[in-house]
Amino acid sequence: MIQAMNEALFEEMERDPSIVLFGEDVKASLFGDTKGLWKRFGPDRVRDTPISEALISGMAVGCAAAGRRVVCHMMFGNFVYTGMDAIANQAAKLRYMTNGQIRLPITFLAVSGGGRSAAAQHSDAIHPVLANLGGVKIVMPGSPADAKGLLKAAIRDDDPVFFLQAAGRGGEPGEVPEEDYVIPLGQAAIRRPGRDLTLVAIGAMVRPALKTAEALAGEGIEVEVVDPRTVVPLDLKTILGSVRRTGRLVIVDEARDTCSVASHVAALVAERAFEALVAPIRRVTVPDCCIPYAPVLERAVLPSVETIERAVRETLDWRRPA
C-alpha cells in the first residue's frame, strides 16, 4: 500500500506543478510514502517542517487559500490532535463561512489505527473525530490498488481530504495497476457479493472481513463485503442496496465504540431500511478504552477475524424471541 501511495504522489506531483508537499520528516519518510519525492521535486515543493502541527496544518490552509494544491503530512493520526485548530476551525469552515469564496485543495496524510504495539498515543483511529467536523472528507483505503486511485482523487479534489492509512498494515501486498487511474470519492465497492448478510468493513478492516467471508463460504454462508472506501462522503446508497438484498448487517470499524462510524452507519440503515432487516444490526468496534501496548492486550481490543466471525454468526442465528 505504501508503494501505491508513493506512486500516486510521484505521478500527481509530476502532473500538477502547483502541488507542494510538506510535513514532518517527509524527506526521511518514516513510512516510505514520501520516499524519493524530495530528490525528484526539490526543496521548494517538498519540505521538511519542524514538529509544529498547529503551524503546519494552518499553513496548509493558508497556502491552499493562496492558490496552491497542498499535501500535508501529519505523520501519526494522534498528532492531528495537536494541529486541530487549523483543521477543525479553519480548514473545515473557511469555505462555508465565506459563502464558498474559496476552494481548499489540501490532502492531509496520516497513519491511523493500531496493530503495531505503538501504544495509546500512536494508535488512535481518528476518522470518527474528523467525520464529525463536517467540512473534511475522509478516505480510508482497504487495498493497495484503491490507495493509489483514491490518493490521486484526494489530491485532485478541491476540498480538505484526510487520507488515512492503516498503521502497521501499509506493507500489505496487492496488485496495483500501472496506469493513471482515479477512484472517485464517495463510491463504495462491493468486494465480495453474497446473499446472506452485508458486512460493511472500513479501511483496514476490509482484509479481515474478506478472510471471514472466505472462511464462512466453506460452510455455504454467503457474506457480502462492502468497502465504503470513503467515510465522508459516505456511499449510503450502496450500503442500503446491499442490506435490502441480504436483510442483515454487521459493521466492522476500528474505532472506539462510542460515536464510531459503525454507529453512524447503523443509525442510518435503521432509519432508512428498517423494513428490510430480519435481525438487529451489529457492530464490531474497539471497546471504549485506550489501545494498549503488549501484543496480547492489543489483540484483545482490536477487531479480528474471530470477533467478526462471531458477530456474523450471531446475526445469522438470531431469531425473534417468541
Add this chain to the structure above:
Amino acid sequence: MASIGGNLPREELLEMYRGMLTIRRMEEQLARDCAAGKLPGPVHLYVGEEAIAVGVCRHLSERDWITSTHRGHGHFLAKGGDPARMMAEIYGRADGICGGFGGSMHVADFSKGIIGANGIVGGGIALAAGAALAVQLDGDGRVAVAFFGDGAANQGVLAEALNVAALWKLPLLLVCENNGFSEFSPTATVTAGSIAERARPFGLPSVEVDGNDVVAVWQAADVAVRRAREGRGPSLIEARTYRTRGHVEYEVTFITEPYRDEAEVEAWRARDPIDRLARRLREEDPAVEAKLAAIAAAVEETVRAAVRFAEASPEPDPASARGHMFANA
C-alpha cells in the same frame, strides 16, 4: 509622537486620514446598531486602533494577503473590502460579503487578498505563514501579513510561525496589535516580557512602534514590507495601542465590575490616532481644513450608503443553510 507627519506626501496622509475615519465611523455605526439590538451577533470594535490597519495596508496591494482577528473590520476595510458588503454581512443579510454565513468575526474577501477575520485568537497566524509560502514559491514579490493581538501572542503557534518563517525566510509580516487587553485581562497580568522581543531569538528583526501614530506604523511597515518583498525574510512589528471600547460590544450586559480605570481610557482617548493626524495636518497647513471636512462628509455618506445597502438586503434563504460545505460535492 514626533514622527507624525514625517516626510510623507500630504496626499498619502490624507488618504490615511480617510482610511482611519472610514473605519471609525463604520465602527461607531455598529456600536449604535448593537446597542439598538439591530445586530444578530457579537461585534468586537476596532475604535482607537485604526492607525495600525491603515498604516500597514497602505503598503499592500490586492494581490498581497492578510489574515486578521475577531476584531477584524478595520483590516477588512483598510485592505480594500467593501464597506456596504461588510455592513450587510454583520447585519446577517444575503448581500453580505459572506452571504450572511460568516458575520462580524469572519468578514473575508479573497478577491481583495483578505483571507479574513478569525474567531480563534491566533488562528490567522499560521494561515498567513501558509499564504507567505505560496507567494514565496510564486516568486513575484508579494507578501502576507498576519494581524494579531497581544492575547494571540500567548498562543504557541506564534513561536512555531516565527521559527518556520525565519528558517524559510518567508515573505511574512507579523503585526501584533497590543491593545492592552486579552479580552478582559490586562495584558500585564497574562503576558510576560516584551512581545517585540520574542522575534529576537529567532534572529528576526522586530520593532515596537506607537500604534496610535499612523505615520510611525506606516514607516515601520514600509521597512518590513520592503524587506519581505525583496526576499530578505519576515519581521515582527509590535504596535502599542489601546482598546478604548470594550472587548465585545454587549459586555455591558455581563460585566458587573469595571476591569479598568476610566482615567486610563480617557488618557488614551487623548492620544486618538485620527485626531493626532488631523492636528498635525492643520498645523502644517490651516487650509487643509476644507479637505478634511470634505473627507469627513464623504465618509459619512459611505457609512449611510452602507447602512441603506444592508437594510435593503434580504435575509439569506434558509434553504441555502446546508449549501457549499464542499467545492466538489
